[in-house]
Amino acid sequence: MINAFGINGMFEEALDCFDKMISQDLVPNSVTFVSFFLGNIKEGRKQFESMTRDYEIAPEEEHYACLVDLLGRTGEIGEAKSFIDNMPVKPMTSAWGALLNACRIHKEVNLAEEIAEKLFFHGT
Numbered sequence: 001m002i003n004a005f006g007i008n009g010m011f012e013e014a015l016d017c018f019d020k021m022i023s024q025d026l027v028p029n030s031v032t033f034v035s036f037f038l039g040n041i042k043e044g045r046k047q048f049e050s051m052t053r054d055y056e057i058a059p060e061e062e063h064y065a066c067l068v069d070l071l072g073r074t075g076e077i078g079e080a081k082s083f084i085d086n087m088p089v090k091p092m093t094s095a096w097g098a099l100l101n102a103c104r105i106h107k108e109v110n111l112a113e114e115i116a117e118k119l120f121f122h123g124t
Helices: 002-007 011-023 030-037 041-053 061-073 077-085 093-106 109-122
Strands: none
Touching: 002 011, 002 030, 011 030, 030 041, 030 061, 041 061, 061 077, 061 093, 077 093, 093 109
16 A cells, blocks of 8 residues: 555655554565665655665665665756765665766766766766
8 A cells, every 4th residue: 555655746645654554563675675766855865865774674675775766756867876976775776777877867867877887888
């Protein structure tokens, strides 16, 4: 349900469902958190941090890419690039691809060229 709410832009409903789940002592898993990276940047950042801090769930490739995508779609291109540069794991193609797409949307040609070179010539 949380994912369905998130996909459909119903973030308050997703949070309410999450809160009810927690109040019933149900433990979220890594999939639960992906839903929070679909549109609300403030909540996405908060839940990304909470995932590791409160539930000891290590971010997976999809979590990193989803947060980069969220940052990029909302115009936080510099923050998305900084996030990738400071990830504790080697950035994956999915994260770079999300940033490349954000560059396309926001017409960040210079950064897009830099990312494309990483992807095509250096294999991230």
